[in-house]
Structures are given as structure tokens and as C-alpha cells.
Amino acid sequence: MAAPALHLKGSARIGDQIIFADLDLSVQAGAWTCLLGASGVGKSTVLRLFAGLTKDIDVDGSYGASDGALEGRVALMAQDDLLLPWLSALDNVLIGARLRAQRPDWTRGEDVLARVGLRDHIAKRPGELSGGQRQRVALARTLMEDRPIVLLDEPFSALDALTRAQMQELAAELLLDRTVLLVTHDPAEAARLGHRIVIMTDAGLQDVPVPTGNVPRAVDASDVLKAQADLLNQLRIKQ
Numbered sequence: 654m655a656a657p658a659l660h661l662k663g664s665a666r667i668g669d670q671i672i673f674a675d676l677d678l679s680v681q682a683g684a685w686t687c688l689l690g691a692s693g694v695g696k697s698t699v700l701r702l703f704a705g706l707t708k709d710i711d712v713d714g715s716y717g718a719s720d721g722a723l724e725g726r727v728a729l730m731a732q733d734d735l736l737l738p739w740l741s742a743l744d745n746v747l748i749g750a751r752l753r754a755q756r757p758d759w760t761r762g763e764d765v766l767a768r769v770g771l772r773d774h775i776a777k778r779p780g781e782l783s784g785g786q787r788q789r790v791a792l793a794r795t796l797m798e799d800r801p802i803v804l805l806d807e808p809f810s811a812l813d814a815l816t817r818a819q820m821q822e823l824a825a826e827l828l829l830d831r832t833v834l835l836v837t838h839d840p841a842e843a844a845r846l847g848h849r850i851v852i853m854t855d856a857g858l859q860d861v862p863v864p865t866g867n868v869p870r871a872v873d874a875s876d877v878l879k880a881q882a883d884l885l886n887q888l889r890i891k892q
């Protein structure tokens with residue numbers, strides 16, 4: 654499965670509101686790009702465009718994959734977990750196959766749920782799960798989709814520190830060689846996971862130096878801690 658690079662060049666509007674103007678984003682193939690920036694700057698809108706959820710968004714410009722179509726090749730984990738309340742965790746994870754009228758892979762679904770630490774919760778409905786558990790079901794559903802392009806919108810935000818670190822490591826392992834665009838507000842997360850780290854502002858994009866070492870980097874590596882601090886300072890300046 655070859656993962657393509659992505660590009661987005663142009664401006665976007667929703668109704669009368671300009672969401673971003675003259676953006677020029679390239680997302681490296683088979684690597685993690687972390688996108689940070691102030692609330693409301695348009696990060697989720699970028700993900701929605703790549704995911705094909707373009708309703709209401711007017712784009713003046715172009716966006717797409719380096720080798721052609723995006724359709725059918727993208728998995729999006731949105732900020733809202735979008736779990737169906739009447740389905741079990743397992744059925745939510747298998748929903749993609751069902752919607753495509755394919756035979757669900759029950760064994761793999763159970764395995765992915767076990768990998769996100771929910772082996773004992775597969776039969777529960779979303780209303781019977783905590784916020785962090787629901788977020789992990791949504792992560793499992795995204796990983797289950799097995800797409801070359803993966804868009805993650807604050808996927809670990811509801812998790813406690815330890816589970817967050819574990820899920821970052823799992824995602825890095827399972828999404829190796831995929832093209833991943835991760836929107837996060839967490840400088841530590843970007844420093845661990847980013848092959849490229851970009852801050853989005855109203856004035857455009859700014860690259861931030863990335864630490865050395867393979868992804869996922871150790872939380873306590875000195876250059877990861879330094880990158881985290883530098884990134885926080887950059888975000889402060891950009892506010």
C-alpha cells in the first residue's frame with residue numbers, strides 16, 4: 654500500500670467567513686506531519702477537505718494526493734468520536750465494513766480493540782464507556798480502516814497521561830509508512846510523533862525544527878523536551 658503525499662494550496666471560506674487564505678501545505682508521504690495552531694485557525698477544516706467532507710466549504714485553489722484521487726483512501730478520526738450510540742464498541746469499530754456491505758473481520762476488530770486496551774469492553778455501548786474509552790474506540794475504528802492516508806484530529810485529547818503515551822506508541826506502530834496528518838494542541842505529542850511539525854496561523858504556516866530519533870520518540874529524551882519547550886514558546890508568540 655503506497656501512501657501518497659498530500660498538498661493544499663489556496664483559500665477556504667464557509668459562507669462569508671474566510672477560514673484561511675493563501676495556505677500552502679504539503680504533507681510528506683509515509684510520515685507524520687503534526688499541525689498545531691490557535692483554536693479556530695482552520696486546522697480541522699484542512700482535515701475535512703482531505704477527508705472529502707467539503708459540504709459548506711468553498712475552496713479557491715487545489716488540494717489532493719500526489720498520485721491522484723483521495724476518495725476511498727482516507728481514514729479520518731474527527732474531534733467528535735461519532736460513535737453510533739446503539740451499537741457495541743465492536744460493532745462501531747466494524748461499521749466501515751458494514752457500510753461498504755463487506756463481511757466484517759470480527760477477529761481483527763476484537764484484536765484492535767484489545768490493542769487499545771478495551772478487551773473487556775467490546776460489548777458495551779458508547780453510553781456505557783468513559784470519554785477516554787470512547788476516544789479509544791474511535792481510534793480503533795480509524796486503525797481498523799487500514800487506509801494509506803490517516804487524518805487525526807486531537808485523537809488523544811481525552812486520555813490520561815499514561816494511556817495517551819501508550820496510544821501514541823500504538824498509533825506510531827500501526828500507522829508506520831502511512832501518510833498521517835495529526836492535528837494536536839499538545840507540544841509534547843508533536844515532539845514525540847512529528848517527522849514534520851507545522852504551526853498554522855492567519856499569516857500562513859511555519860515549520861518548527863523536529864527532534865532527532867525515530868517516531869515515537871522517548872518522552873524524556875533531552876531534544877524531545879527541548880523541542881516541546883521551544884514549540885510552546887512559539888505557540889505563545891503566535892497567539
Ligand SMILES: Nc1ncnc2c1ncn2[C@@H]1O[C@H](COP(=O)(O)OP(=O)(O)OP(=O)(O)O)[C@@H](O)[C@H]1O
Pocket residue numbers: 667670672690691692693694695696697698699709
Ligand atoms: N460548519 C461551520 N459553519 C460555519 N463556520 C464554521 C463551521 N465549521 C467551522 N467553522 C469556523 O471555521 C473556523 C475554523 O474552524 P476549525 O474547526 O477548522 O478550527 P480549528 O483550528 O480546528 O480549531 P480548534 O483547534 O478549536 O479545533 C472557526 O472560526 C469556526 O467557527
